[in-house]
Amino acid sequence: MATAAFRPAFAAAEKVTYLFPAPAFLPAFMPFHVATKRGYYTKNNVEVAFQTGRGGADVAKQVGAGNADLGGGLGETSMIVRPNGLPVRAVAQLGSHPLFQLVTRKESNIKSFKDLRGKKLGVIGYQDTGYYALLAVLASADLKRADLEVQAVGPAGVTQLMIAKSLDGIMATPEWAFAIEGAGITLDYHPVEKTFPAMAQAILTSDKLVKERPAAVGGFVKAVMQALRDCMKDPASAAADFVAEVPQHKGKEKVMEQILRRYVDQIYTTEPASALGKFDAKRLKTVQDFYLKNGIIQSAVPVEDLYTNQFI
Structure with missing residues (x-):
């Protein structure tokens, strides 16, 4: 037809x-x-x-x-x-520009990536690309993961544990930093882009x-x-x-x-x-x-x- x-x-x-x-x-x-x-x-x-x-x-x-x-x-x-x-x-x-940047609680007194030695940092998971960005941050400061404590805490934990002062810093997206500051926590920002073009x-x-x-x-x-x-x-x-x-x-x-x-x-x-x-x-x-x-x-x-x- x-x-x-x-x-x-x-x-x-x-x-x-x-x-x-x-x-x-x-x-x-x-x-x-x-x-x-x-x-x-x-x-x-x-x-x-x-x-x-x-x-x-x-x-x-x-x-x-x-x-x-x-x-x-x-x-x-x-x-x-x-x-x-x-x-x-x-x-x-x-x-x-990078989705993630390192944010740390001001009271943790982290002035540069080298100051991360011995600190506690959070990521949402070890299969998340924010974790790989953190590894790059550490490498830029000649640090290895074993030089500090890196915890996988999930998307809710990154903000909750920063607010609870259980972490010194996280690899943060803008909304996580916004939420932490909204809870009264003063943050220091450490842009990743200055170190490598994430x-x-x-x-x-x-x-x-x-x-x-x-x-x-x-x-x-x-x-x-x-x-x-x-x-x-x-x-x-x-x-x-x-x-x-x-x-x-x-x-x-x-x-x-x-x-x-x-x-x-x-x-x-x-x-x-x-x-x-x-x-x-x-x-x-x-x-x-x-x-x-x-x-x-x-x-x-x-x-x-x-x-x-x-x-x-």
């Missing part, structure tokens, strides 16, 4: 799973929820099922094994797992998905990047939509806006603005060389295998 040659006017939505590296309600994932609230996934012909993993490195393993289509980590996560045979690459970066939150997927389902990857990335630009342009409106989408934060619109403004100022802002979302091969090589030199990874892979900018 002639009608058999006709194709539907709109292709069916691409169904994808996305694995968050920590609880989905965290403000770190605000752009993903804003994209949902504003219908950006639908507009880009993707249908997303969100799930939660156990840290960025674990997410990358699940993505590489085909248990999830996409997931969240850091810009450098692919260099941590790819030498182990997991074909994972980053396809977008949410800003150009990277922002990133969207990861597998080589297979890039090759076989580029429309799915591209649609997801485009939706999130549009939401990210919205967050940067109008934090108040974006925060309100985030709260509407994530009921755990009901009544905290102003707090979420304050946290989002920290993200915009500390992480998202990119020069030039046209580079937002893209990866810099030179920066990736510098980070990978540092990780390799200091034994954080055991082998390196070609930089071009770590990322692609084709969806930005």
